[in-house]
Amino acid sequence: MKRRNFITAGLLGITGVAYGLSARTQAASRIAPSLPARPKTITPAGPTALIERAKAAMAVHESSLLHTDRIGIADYSLHSAKERFHIVDLANGTSQSFLVAHGKGSDLRHTGWLQEFSNVPGSEASSGGSYITSETYVGKHGTSRRLKGLDPSNNLAEPRAIVIHGAWYAEPEMIESHGKLGRSQGCFAFSESDLAIILERLGPGRLLYADKV
Numbered sequence: 050m051k052r053r054n055f056i057t058a059g060l061l062g063i064t065g066v067a068y069g070l071s072a073r074t075q076a077a078s079r080i081a082p083s084l085p086a087r088p089k090t091i092t093p094a095g096p097t098a099l100i101e102r103a104k105a106a107m108a109v110h111e112s113s114l115l116h117t118d119r120i121g122i123a124d125y126s127l128h129s130a131k132e133r134f135h136i137v138d139l140a141n142g143t144s145q146s147f148l149v150a151h152g153k154g155s156d157l158r159h160t161g162w163l164q165e166f167s168n169v170p171g172s173e174a175s176s177g178g179s180y181i182t183s184e185t186y187v188g189k190h191g192t193s194r195r196l197k198g199l200d201p202s203n204n205l206a207e208p209r210a211i212v213i214h215g216a217w218y219a220e221p222e223m224i225e226s227h228g229k230l231g232r233s234q235g236c237f238a239f240s241e242s243d244l245a246i247i248l249e250r251l252g253p254g255r256l257l258y259a260d261k262v
Contacts, residue, residue, distance in 0.1 A: 099124055103137075103258040106179040110199050113181055115254025121182075121247075123149055123237065123259035125163040125175065129230040134237070136250045145250075147243045150219045151175045152235035161229030163261060168198075168205050173234045176203035176211060180257040185248060190214035194248055196237075196257065203259075213237045213251070215244035 103122050111117060120137045127133040134149035151163045154174030167174035178200035185194050193214035198206035216238035218231025230238075237257070239247055251257060 098262050099126065099260055102260055103256075106258050107256050110179050110181070110256060113199060114256055116252070117256075119250060119255055121251045121255065121257040123257070125151060125155075125166075125177070125259060125261040129161040129163075130224045130228060134239070134247075136247070145246075147247065148219055148221065148224075148230060148240055150216065150230045150233045150236075150238040153232040154235065156232060159229070159232060166202065168201075168203055168209075170205060170209055175233075175235055175259065176206060176209075177260045178203035178258070180206060180211075180259070182213070182251050182253055182255045182257055184253055188212075188214070190216060190236075190238075191241075192244075192248065194251070209235060211235050211237075213239070213244075213247065213257075215239055215241040217241070 099122070103120055107114070107117060107120060118138065118140050120139065122135045122137060124133045124135065129148070129150060132146035132148055134147045135144045136147075137144040152167075152173050152175040153159075154167055154172040155163045155165055157164070163175060165174070166177040168176045176198065178198060180196040180198055180203060183195035183197055185192055187193075191214065193212045195212055196206050198204045198211070203211070214236055216231070216233065218233075219238045220240050220242075223230050237259075
């Protein structure tokens with residue numbers, strides 16, 4: 050079976066010892082099952098400045114959140130070949146990292162680097178800022194999770210249909226073949242084999258923060 054390693058989220062200033070987490074898939078139609086996967090070395094979440102921004106965002110939006118035990122952080126300072134999406138457990142001080150694709154409009158030349166954010170409808174770009182996770186639904190990408198933008202930089206996330214979903218172009222094989230992931234239309238697109246645990250760990254009412262430094 051696929052193994053994942055947890056690391057201490059030291060950049061958050063939270064003391065904790067990483068421990069194994071048994072990922073359980075929620076019963077939702079068309080969620081991809083957990084697949085046997087490659088062992089990975091999980092790297093630190095990113096620059097301290099970005100972690101501090103995420104913590105500050107949680108404090109600002111705490112009244113809108115149902116849960117403050119976990120944060121999802123997309124560190125778009127990193128190349129798409131890196132595990133740059135981090136689910137941080139604030140209760141035990143651990144984090145788990147995943148591949149995530151960014152939007153076409155944020156990387157027009159398809160370099161693998163996010164060049165800029167946009168909140169403009171039709172831009173197909175990623176938007177930076179704070180999101181609150183909402184309900185799941187079944188759409189063209191299978192089971193997905195809706196997001197609501199909480200900041201002026203991403204407050205059109207709902208009409209733009211910016212969501213969490215799985216995608217073939219976010220699979221590790223894309224990196225093996227092309228050195229980078231494919232691009233979304235602005236959504237947070239993940240490997241199908243990672244999607245179930247992301248949907249579970251970032252259930253409704255939690256903060257997702259996206260930025261770059």
